[in-house]
Amino acid sequence: MNDANPPRFTPQGLIPTPEQTAIQLAQNKVVLVDANAGAAKTTTLAIRIGEALARKLPPEQILALTFTPEARDVLRQRLLDVGVPPAQAHRVAVLTFEDFAGQQLDRIDGDNLRLCAEARQLKAYALAAIDRAAERHAGRMEGLDLQTHSIALAQFLDVQLQLKATMALAADVEYMGLEEIAELMGVPLTDYLTTVEYETLRLDGGAGAVFRGPFDATYDLAGNLQAGARLAEHFPDYRIVLCDELHDLNEAAFQILDALVSRPHCYFVGAGDKDQVIHAKLGASDEYLNRRFAQNYPNLMRYPLTSTYRHGPHLAYAMAEFKQKAVESGLPLRTEIRQAHYDSSAACAQQAVAAVQQWKADGYPLDGCAILIRDRHQSMAIENALIEADIDYRTPAMAGYLQRDEILFLRGLLAIGLKDFAAVKSEQVRAAVVDAMIAFSEMRFSARRLDNLKAQIVKDPALLGELFLIEDTQRDGEELNYRDVASAATKKAVIDTIAWLSGVDPATPAAAVLTEVCERVKLVATARRIFVRPYEAGVVNKSVAGLLEAAAASGQSLAEFWAATNAREAFVRRKRERKAVLIECVANAKGKEFDHVILPFLQADEFPHPTQARAEEENLFYVGATRARARLTLLSPADAALRSAFIAQMRLPKSAAAADAAIVRNQARPAAAPSRQYLVASYQEKDQVKALGAQFDIARRAWYVEAGRDLAPFAPWIKK
Numbered sequence: 001m002n003d004a005n006p007p008r009f010t011p012q013g014l015i016p017t018p019e020q021t022a023i024q025l026a027q028n029k030v031v032l033v034d035a036n037a038g039a040a041k042t043t044t045l046a047i048r049i050g051e052a053l054a055r056k057l058p059p060e061q062i063l064a065l066t067f068t069p070e071a072r073d074v075l076r077q078r079l080l081d082v083g084v085p086p087a088q089a090h091r092v093a094v095l096t097f098e099d100f101a102g103q104q105l106d107r108i109d110g111d112n113l114r115l116c117a118e119a120r121q122l123k124a125y126a127l128a129a130i131d132r133a134a135e136r137h138a139g140r141m142e143g144l145d146l147q148t149h150s151i152a153l154a155q156f157l158d159v160q161l162q163l164k165a166t167m168a169l170a171a172d173v174e175y176m177g178l179e180e181i182a183e184l185m186g187v188p189l190t191d192y193l194t195t196v197e198y199e200t201l202r203l204d205g206g207a208g209a210v211f212r213g214p215f216d217a218t219y220d221l222a223g224n225l226q227a228g229a230r231l232a233e234h235f236p237d238y239r240i241v242l243c244d245e246l247h248d249l250n251e252a253a254f255q256i257l258d259a260l261v262s263r264p265h266c267y268f269v270g271a272g273d274k275d276q277v278i279h280a281k282l283g284a285s286d287e288y289l290n291r292r293f294a295q296n297y298p299n300l301m302r303y304p305l306t307s308t309y310r311h312g313p314h315l316a317y318a319m320a321e322f323k324q325k326a327v328e329s330g331l332p333l334r335t336e337i338r339q340a341h342y343d344s345s346a347a348c349a350q351q352a353v354a355a356v357q358q359w360k361a362d363g364y365p366l367d368g369c370a371i372l373i374r375d376r377h378q379s380m381a382i383e384n385a386l387i388e389a390d391i392d393y394r395t396p397a398m399a400g401y402l403q404r405d406e407i408l409f410l411r412g413l414l415a416i417g418l419k420d421f422a423a424v425k426s427e428q429v430r431a432a433v434v435d436a437m438i439a440f441s442e443m444r445f446s447a448r449r450l451d452n453l454k455a456q457i458v459k460d461p462a463l464l465g466e467l468f469l470i471e472d473t474q475r476d477g478e479e480l481n482y483r484d485v486a487s488a489a490t491k492k493a494v495i496d497t498i499a500w501l502s503g504v505d506p507a508t509p510a511a512a513v514l515t516e517v518c519e520r521v522k523l524v525a526t527a528r529r530i531f532v533r534p535y536e537a538g539v540v541n542k543s544v545a546g547l548l549e550a551a552a553a554s555g556q557s558l559a560e561f562w563a564a565t566n567a568r569e570a571f572v573r574r575k576r577e578r579k580a581v582l583i584e585c586v587a588n589a590k591g592k593e594f595d596h597v598i599l600p601f602l603q604a605d606e607f608p609h610p611t612q613a614r615a616e617e618e619n620l621f622y623v624g625a626t627r628a629r630a631r632l633t634l635l636s637p638a639d640a641a642l643r644s645a646f647i648a649q650m651r652l653p654k655s656a657a658a659a660d661a662a663i664v665r666n667q668a669r670p671a672a673a674p675s676r677q678y679l680v681a682s683y684q685e686k687d688q689v690k691a692l693g694a695q696f697d698i699a700r701r702a703w704y705v706e707a708g709r710d711l712a713p714f715a716p717w718i719k720k
Contacts (some may be wrong), residue, residue, distance in 0.1 A: 008054035011047050012083035013696070017330075020044050023269065023303050024051045030261065030300035032246070032293060033271035036327050037319070037626035038310025038593065041271040042071075045242050046078035048269050049092060052240050053084060059091035061239040063260070065100060067248045071591060072096050075244055093236075097253050101217035104231060105209070105224075114211040119157050122213045126153050129198035137193055141178070145190050150432075151405055151439045151530055157213075158281075159191040160198060164219035165250040165283040169199065170226055215252075222255035232259040238266055245591065246272025250283030258296060271305070275323050278587055278619050310593055311335040311629050313662035317655035319626055322646070323618075332666040332702075336631045337652060341638040345546065345601075346553055348635050349381035352600050353389050355633045356581055359596050363684055364630075366392070368595035370582040372624045374607040376404065377543035378600065379583050384550055387571050392580035397588040402569050403429065406527070406540045407547060408436035412464065413494075413517055414562055417501030421461035423566045430458045437467065440526055442490040465498070493521050510561030511552035518544060535611055586624040595683075597628035602636040602644040621646045630683075679703045679717035689717060 007016075007024055016024060020040070023033055024047050035041045049062055066072040072094055079089040095103075102115075116122050134146050145152075163169050163185060173181045182192040204210050209220060224231050241260050243249075249257070249272070261268040270293075274286040293300055306326045308316050312333035320327035340355065342348040352371055359369050371393075373379055380401040386393045401407055412433040415421035424430050431454045438450065457463045497520040504513055518524075524541050531537040551561055582594070599621075601607060608617035621644075625632055636643040681689045681703045690696075692713050694703040705714055 007051060009047065009050035010083075011043075011050060013081060014043070016044075016047060017307055019303065019305050019307065020047060023305070024048055026269065026301060026303065027267075028299065028301040029267055030293060030297040031267075031269045032289065032300055032302050033269065033305055034289070034302055035271050035273050035305035036308050036316075036325075037273060037276065037622070038308035039273075039305040040307075040309050041273075041305060042075050042078050042244055043082065044305060045244055045269065045271060046075065046082045046084070048242065049079060049240075050082055050084050053088055053092075057239055059088050060093070061237060062092045062242075063100070063236070063238040063240075064092065064094045064242040064244070065257070066094070066096050066244050067253070068591070069096055071244055072099070093238075097218045097256060098215065101221035101256060102212075104221055104235065105217060107234070113209055116211055116213045119154070119214065122157060123153060125198060125201060125211065125213075126156055126194070129194050129201055130156075132197040132201070133190070133193045136197070141189070141193075145188075146194070147439075147444065150435045155531070156191050156194055159187045160195040161215055162281055162283070163187065163192075163195055164215060165252055167219075167222060167226065167251040167255070167283075169195070170223055218252050218256065222252040225255050225259050232263075235260060235263070238263075240267045240269070242268070243270040245276075246270040246289060247274060247276045247286065248272075248279060248284050249288040250279075250285075252283070254288055254292060261297070275325070275619055275622050276590060278590060278616060278623060280613070280616055308626075310626065313659035313666070314656060315625070315628060315632055317659045317662070318650040318652060319622065321651040321655045322625075322649045323622060329662070330666055332663060333630070334663055335628065337650075337656075338631065338633045339647075340633065340635050342635060343638050345381045345549060346385070348600050349385035351635050352382050352598050352633075353385045353391065355596075355598050355635075356386075356391060357389070359631070364595060365579050366581050367579040369598070370584060370589065370592075370594040370596070370627065371598045371600060372584055372586045372589050372627065373600060374586060374609065374620070375539050376401075376585060377539050377546055378606070380543065380546040380550060382583060382600065383572075384568070386581065386583075387568055393583050394580045395583045397584060400572050401543065401546075402565065402572065403432060404543060405432075405436040405439060406523070406544050408433045409440040410514065410517065410544070410547065411565065412437040413498065413501060413521075414558070415461075416465045416498050417504060418506060418559070418562055419462075419465070419502075420562065421457075421464045423562070424461070425566075425570070427458045429569070430461060434458070434464070434467065437464075437494075439530060440490075440521070440523070441494045442526065442529070490522065490526055497521050504558065506559035507557045509551075510554065510556050510558045511548060513558045514548055514551050518548070535609070538611070586620050589627050590623050593627050593629055595629050596631040596633070597624065598633045598635065599624055600635040602634055602647060603642050604644060607644050608646065618646070625650075677705045677707075677711060677714070677718065679705065679714060681717045685717070689714065 005025055007021060009024070023031065023044055026048075033041065033044065035044075045064065049064065052062060053059060064075055066075060076089070076094045079092065079094070080086060084092075093100075130146050138146070168185045171184075173184070176184070178193065179189055182189040185192060202209060202211055202216070209216070212220070221231065238260060241257070243257060257268075257270075260266060272289055274289050277284050277286050304326070307328045307330055309329075309331065311329065312331045312335040313329045314337055315335040316327045316329035318337060338355070340351045342351050356366065356369055356371075360366060371382060373382070376399075379395065383393065383395075383401055402411075408429075411424070412421075415424065415433070421430070421433075424433065434454045434457050435450075453467065457467065497517055500520065501513070501517065523544060527537040527540040528534070531540060554561060554564065556564060604610075607621065608614060634647060636647055679689055679694060679702065681694070686703065689703050693709065694705055694714065696703055703717070705711060711718065
């Protein structure tokens with residue numbers, strides 16, 4: 001610490017480390033914080049804000065930016081946690097990039113702008129853009145595949161989001177052909193042309209935004225700044241700008257940040273972890289942390305945050321070995337790393353259930369337990385095993401396996417064959433089944449006709465079988481191409497399969513029937529045509545393979561399997577207890593933490609995935625493993641040759657030996673503040689010590705008693 005410039009802000013609830021204090025007092029124009037997972041990035045930024053306020057900077061001159069509403073809300077809470085008075089904290093602008101961009105654009109948008117916070121609100125606009133693309137290009141260009149089903153719309157919205165995040169649409173392509181532009185941008189021609197029409201609709205041909213969906217405000221503001229608009233001159237007079245989770249930075253957000261920071265009297269502090277860059281498809285890159293800031297601000301200063309406050313030395317040192325970087329933990333917490341092995345997907349799922357049951361037997365609540373999977377196809381065996389064990393679970397950011405398009409398609413076929421679509425009780429699921437059947441049958445309907453069909457079938461399930469008696473339509477001006485021929489063949493194969501299914505004895509083994517159905521409808525080839533990215537098609541096919549495996553393992557007849565499937569859906573849709581296990585994809589768990597993390601299917605052909613970039617796969621594993629606080633369970637094949645290389649990279653024997661010594665060191669370390677008596681209260685005892693007046697140190701994750709209090713009531717928790 002610089003004695004000539006001591007801190008003026010003393011946070012409550014924690015004692016800053018020397019690393020945090022250095023950031024708190026940093027005076028460079030641009031400060032980048034290279035932080036490890038769980039290293040209190042958000043808390044450190046809150047302390048930096050507290051220091052600015054203590055030095056009499058008006059709260060209105062401080063802007064803190066995040067990428068998600070969840071991160072925004074956490075930062076707002078951290079300001080209160082570290083002791084910033086609420087009256088001051090509420091005057092600090094803590095906003096997402098979307099919040100900030102929307103506010104700055106309000107002055108030019110007018111009053112009739114429609115905000116579409118969810119993707120489903122964009123459906124009508126996307127369909128209108130498809131119609132415009134058909135009118136303009138159908139019959140004139142080869143390779144167009146203008147579909148209206150939900151899978152096509154979801155893929156289109158993903159593509160246009162990618163093009164905006166990377167600012168690819170702002171590239172100079174004036175003298176390039178349309179096919180050449182799409183190839184340059186790495187997106188399908190159909191989606192590029194639809195995006196152009198979509199943006200023409202959204203921006204009213206250049207007159208101004210008519211509506212905005214997720215991320216559009218960020219893109220619009222970045223585009224205005226790139227085009228030389230003078231909006232930056234009207235930005236509020238921020239003297240300090242801060243940004244959390246800087247590893248999520250993409251080109252659009254960087255353009256806005258650069259416009260803010262480049263102002264003469266503005267200072268910037270941003271915290272990120274280059275090893276948590278996992279959204280490359282949305283333009284996230286460690287280029288910003290490693291090069292772009294330094295290119296624009298060569299005198300910037302970097303500060304480390306190496307100590308994690310999320311977990312103890314055992315996991316910290318394992319991650320240090322995995323990423324070959326310094327990671328420290330001063331916590332006297334033994335974060336367990338457990339391993340179990342399996343011989344099949346079903347056995348892996350059983351090991352996951354056993355880990356959950358052991359966690360509960362150890363006295364911990366189920367809602368502290370998260371099963372983080374590499375991708376959604378892996379959840380099927382785990383969901384079935386949890387249902388069999390009568391353990392509640394939730395899948396908030398992804399559909400449970402019974403609601404995935406490929407499974408809905410097969411459910412629809414079985415419903416027609418068994419003449420029992422009424423067994424699907426949910427009208428929402430019925431509509432999804434119709435949509436999936438149209439998508440995987442590669443039929444074409446106008447948006448209005450598709451919606452009418454769904455509405456009729458939802459109300460009268462017996463009509464599902466008549467779906468394939470309806471002639472689908474070809475757009476005016478469209479000529480048949482190879483894709484149309486393939487689509488017609490798919491529809492005929494589905495119709496023939498339905499005819500075959502109608503004659504199958506319901507007592508036939510379900511696995512045999514489903515296998516035959518998949519072969520007859522050529523599901524693998526169809527998935528490759530429907531899904532833009534080969535990886536996504538692969539996920540779909542693995543999902544279907546998982547269903548076939550589950551059917552074979554069940555030994556059930558077709559009728560029994562159909563009944564069991566609908567019973568499982570009833571289980572999933574029943575009213576949840578408050579405490580339920582979370583099943584989540586690793587990529588959706590970034591920024592979160594859990595007491596117990598289970599990482600299943602750690603095998604060489606799954607994680608790392610052989611077709612994906614190794615660096616991003618490493619980052620995904622790092623993110624998944626570092627979500628754990630108290631326990632990490634790794635599930636891998638019994639055959640060591642089939643295990644994920646990531647487990648060996650953790651060098652667990654070496655890191656565990658160093659961690660054992662660190663635990664002894666941390667337990668022997670004197671209390672950081674003489675005025676505090678730290679307690680050794682367990683998680684189950686937290687309510688007892690809190691009721692007696694103990695307080696919680698959010699950095700050390702330990703309960704303590706302030707000096708001057710009678711320690712007698714706390715005797716059971718004072719280390720002898």
